[in-house]
Structures are given as structure tokens and as C-alpha cells.
Amino acid sequence: MTVLITNIGELTTNVRSADGDPTGTLHDAAVLIDDGRIVWVGAAADAPQADETDDAGGAAVIPGFVDSHSHLVFGGDRAVEFEARMAGQKYAAGGIRSTVAATRAATDDELRARLRGFIEELRAQGTTTVEIKSGYGLSVVDEERLVRLAAEVTPEVTFLGAHVVPAEYADRGDEYVDLVTGPMLDACAPHAKWIDVFCETGAFSVEQSRRVLEAGIARGLAPRVHASQLGPGDGVRLAVELGAASIDHGTYLTDADVEALAGSDTVLTLLPGVEFSTRQPYPDARRLIDAGVTVALACDTNPGSSFTSSMPFCIAVAVRDMGMTPAEAVWAATAGGAAALRRDDVGVIAPGYRADLVLLKAPTRIHLAYRPGVPLVDQVWKDGVVVA
Numbered sequence: 001m002t003v004l005i006t007n008i009g010e011l012t013t014n015v016r017s018a019d020g021d022p023t024g025t026l027h028d029a030a031v032l033i034d035d036g037r038i039v040w041v042g043a044a045a046d047a048p049q050a051d052e053t054d055d056a057g058g059a060a061v062i063p064g065f066v067d068s069h070s071h072l073v074f075g076g077d078r079a080v081e082f083e084a085r086m087a088g089q090k091y092a093a094g095g096i097r098s099t100v101a102a103t104r105a106a107t108d109d110e111l112r113a114r115l116r117g118f119i120e121e122l123r124a125q126g127t128t129t130v131e132i133k134s135g136y137g138l139s140v141v142d143e144e145r146l147v148r149l150a151a152e153v154t155p156e157v158t159f160l161g162a163h164v165v166p167a168e169y170a171d172r173g174d175e176y177v178d179l180v181t182g183p184m185l186d187a188c189a190p191h192a193k194w195i196d197v198f199c200e201t202g203a204f205s206v207e208q209s210r211r212v213l214e215a216g217i218a219r220g221l222a223p224r225v226h227a228s229q230l231g232p233g234d235g236v237r238l239a240v241e242l243g244a245a246s247i248d249h250g251t252y253l254t255d256a257d258v259e260a261l262a263g264s265d266t267v268l269t270l271l272p273g274v275e276f277s278t279r280q281p282y283p284d285a286r287r288l289i290d291a292g293v294t295v296a297l298a299c300d301t302n303p304g305s306s307f308t309s310s311m312p313f314c315i316a317v318a319v320r321d322m323g324m325t326p327a328e329a330v331w332a333a334t335a336g337g338a339a340a341l342r343r344d345d346v347g348v349i350a351p352g353y354r355a356d357l358v359l360l361k362a363p364t365r366i367h368l369a370y371r372p373g374v375p376l377v378d379q380v381w382k383d384g385v386v387v388a
Contacts, residue, residue, distance in 0.1 A: 002039070003384065004050035005357070006030040009058035010364050012327075013041060013349040014335040023327045031061070033355040036383035041349055059378060060364050062330055064128025064356030065311040066337030066347045068156075069248050069269050069298035072118045073111055073146045074136040076102025077303045082277065091230075091278040095304050096136070096164045103136040103146070112149055118301065119153050121309045123388045126377045128356035129337070129346045131156035131298075133196060135163030140184045147191040156341055158194035158224060159185070162212045164203050177208045181215035194245075195221035199235035206234045213242055222342070228252045229274070240264045246296065246340040251275065251283050262292040267340040269296040270332070272317035273306035285332075286323030296336035297329060316372035326366045355384035 008031070013024035030047040032040035040048060081095050103111070115132075122130055132154055134146035143161045150157045161180040169176035185195075195216025199209035203226075213223045223242050227235020229249035236257040239247040247261070248269040261268055268288060275282045288295055297314050300306040308314070315329040324332065338347030345354050359379040360367065367376055380388035 001034075001052065002050040003033045003052045003054060004030055004047055005033070005054045005056055005061070006044045006047055007058055008044070008056045008061045010060040011041070011349065012060070012062040012330060012334075012365055014063060014331060015348060015350050023331060029061075031349060031355075031357070033384040036355055036385070038349060038353050038355050039351055041351065056359055058363065060360040060362055060367070061349070062358050062360065062365055063334040063347050063349050064358055064380065064382065065126045065333050066129040066335075066341065066343070067122065067127045067298050067301075067311060068131045068246060068296055068337040068340035069271060069300050070130055070132055070309075071135060071160075071300070071302035072130070072132045073115050073134065073149050074099050074103045074303055075106035075111065075114075077307070081304065082307070085278065091280065091305060097167055099136050099303050100138050100166060104139070104142050108145060108149065111146075112152070115149060115153060118309060123380055123382070124377065125310050125312060126358040126380055127309070127311055128358075128380065128382045128387075129156065129341070129343070130154050131158060131194070131341060133158040133160040134188065134192075135160035135196075137161075138163065138166040140179070140187050143184050144187040144191070147188045151191045155193065157192045158196045159188040159192040159216065159221065160196040160198070161185070161188065162197040162204050162209070164198065173204070173208060177204070177211055180212055185215055185219060189216075189219045189221060192221055194224050195219075196224040196226060198226040199238060200227060200230050200233065202230065206238055209235065209238055210242075213238070213244075217242070224248065228257065232257075236260055240266050245342050248298070248300075249274065250288075251280055253283070253288075258288060258291050258293060261288070267294045267296050267336065269298050269337075269340050270318065270322065271298055271300040271306060272314045272322060273308045274300055275321075276317055277306050277308075282317075282321045284323055285318060285328070289324070289328060294336065294339055295328075295332050296340040297332040298337060298340070312368045312376060313372065316369045319369035320372075326369045329369065330365045355381055357381040
């Protein structure tokens with residue numbers, strides 16, 4: 001059955017137009033959907049016949065958000081830590097261990113119920129594709145169940161056993177890496193698509209990170225890297241060298257880092273919620289985009305450093321504090337996220353792509369930044385079906 005969405009006031013396709021506009025913006029547009037896929041896009045006046053018609057009422061329509069970085073399977077929260085940070089305490093990666101304890105204590109059913117609640121929360125705010133990392137189990141048994149539970153709700157599952165060194169391996173980081181690259185990887189690889197590591201002072205060294213990533217690659221997992229969140233380091237170099245799909249955070253980047261990223265296929269995924277929640281300096285997205293770096297935006301939903309699941313919020317922060325235009329921020333949260341996941345079926349409104357769409361209660365995408373905190377998502381389509 002075909003469905004035609006017509007009377008779209010502003011349509012952001014993310015298909016570069018003949019005049020060079022990377023957002024491919026159309027006005028008075030329509031989209032034809034068949035069997036969950038887009039089959040036609042164009043002027044509403046030229047729209048073909050369809051079995052059903054849905055009137056967008058002049059609303060702006062954008063691709064569904066592609067959130068390429070999240071940690072949605074965990075127990076407990078860290079509200080007390082957040083309060084202390086707002087009072088001046090510095091953020092440190094070691095707080096992850098408190099979430100590890102709460103996650104290990106939770107049952108599968110408790111984690112599953114919470115995960116599904118987060119998915120509903122994401123969908124209501126326009127996210128139709130989400131990547132989920134493990135990293136709060138840090139034992140063979142617990143990491144396996146986190147990636148297994150994540151795989152129930154998304155194909156974009158990342159094994160992040162190398163998040164931090166757990167308390168029981170304190171001062172024995174290399175031994176923990178042996179565990180991650182051996183029995184833990186064996187247990188988790190069947191449920192995962194990606195391998196990730198937190199390459200940072202206080203987490204894992206470049207040498208340890210290389211071991212983790214190369215072991216994952218040997219098992220058929222594609223690499224991603226957390227790096228340059230807490231300070232400058234060599235994580236960007238490692239990520240580019242190994243052909244990582246994305247390096248995430250990038251709060252502290254040298255000119256050499258930017259040059260390396262601009263000359264590679266590695267996407268830099270910026271996480272505005274982290275800087276908002278930790279009071280670290282915001283990355284300069286303008287510098288990155290002008291240098292030719294491909295930039296994505298993601299929420300990094302997690303209980304410690306960014307407990308938000310709102311891509312509209314991240315877009316607003318990126319525009320206000322990171323130097324992005326509204327068009328660039330929306331692109332980064334859709335097509336940019338797709339690039340970070342190396343997906344060629346989402347993040348764009350064009351024939352052949354999945355019919356993942358967001359109808360806004362606004363005439364233009366600019367309102368996502370112009371009206372921060374206002375629930376502007378009116379309707380969410382996933383694979384051609386209204387899901388929120």
C-alpha cells in the first residue's frame with residue numbers, strides 16, 4: 001500500500017541540490033512511501049496517486065534523527081554526582097564504576113524494561129535509529145547480557161568492555177585488556193556490530209586501545225573510538241589509522257587531529273549534552289566543518305555525563321554554543337549520524353531510503369534551535385509507519 005505525505009511546507013532531504021545546498025530543501029513538497037521505503041520525492045503539485053494521503057498541514061519535515069552514540073543499558077543513576085559537579089566538582093571517568101555496580105545488581109528484566117522506556121523516550125523526540133553501547137558490566141557475564149539486551153532493540157550494538165578498568169582489576173589494566181580481548185570478546189562478538197574503547201588518561205592507553213580495537217577487527221567488528229574528551233591525546237591518530245567509522249567526543253583537538261580527520265573517512269561525533277552536563281568547554285564545530293571534517297551530533301545518553309535523550313536539545317546547544325548553523329546541526333543529527341554508523345539507508349529523504357521521518361509543529365527546521373525546550377516533534381514515522 002502506498003502512502004503520500006503531502007502539503008509539506010519545508011522538506012529537508014539532505015540530498016545536495018544543483019545549487020550546492022547540502023540540505024536539499026524543498027518547499028510545498030510531498031513524499032511517497034511504499035512498503036516502508038521512500039519511492040518518490042518532489043513538488044506536491046506533481047505528486048503521483050497513492051492509496052492513502054496524509055496531509056502535513058504545512059509543517060516542516062526532516063529525516064528521523066540518527067543517534068550514533070548512546071549507553072542505554074544500565075542500572076541506577078548518578079543524580080548526586082551531577083549535583084556535586086554543579087557545585088564545582090570536576091568530572092572524572094571513574095564515576096562510571098558506580099554505574100557498573102548498579103548495573104551488575106539489576107536483573108535482565110529490570111534492564112530490559114528500562115531500556116524499552118528509553119527507546120520510547122527517544123522515539124517521542126524524533127530519533128528513529130540509535131546505536132547502543134555496553135560498558136557498564138565490565139565482566140564477561142555482564143557485558144554479554146548488555147549487548148544481548150541492546151540487540152533486542154537495535155542492530156547498531158557496540159561492545160565497549162574497554163570503558164574503564166573495573167575496581168577488581170585496579171592497577172592491573174593490562175590483565176583486564178587480556179580479559180576484554182579474550183573471553184569477553186568471545187562472549188560479546190555474536191551480539192555486536194562494533195568495537196569501541198575509551199582511549200583516555202584514566203581509562204586506556206593508546207597501546208591498550210590498539211589491542212582492543214585490533215582484536216575486535218579480527219573478530220569482524222568495526223571500530224569506533226572514545227577519545228580527546230578529558231584532554232588532548234593520540235586517540236584521533238589511532239582511530240584514523242585503523243579506519244574507525246567515528247571518533248566520539250573530540251572536546252580537545254589539536255590542529256594535527258583536525259587535519260587527520262579532514263583527510264579521512266572517520267566521522268567526528270560531537271556530544272553537546274556532555275559539555276552541558278560537565279561544564280567542559282564546547283568543541284568548536286565551526287573550526288571542524290570549515291576544515292572539511294564530517295561532523296555528527298549524538299546525545300550520549302548515559303547516567304553520568306549526559307543524561308539526556310533529546311536530539312532537539314543537542315541541536316539547540318550545538319547552534320548556540322558550538323558555532324553550527326541550524327541546517328548544519330540538523331544535517332549532523334541525521335545524515336551525519338548515518339555516516340558515523342556507515343548507513344546508506346537512513347538520514348536522508350530520497351527514493352530507496354527507509355521512510356523514517358519527523359513532522360515538526362513548526363514551519364521550518366530552524367525552530368529546533370529557535371525554540372529550545374519546546375516539544376516540537378509532532379509525528380514520527382519509522383519504516384513508513386507512525387510510531388509516535
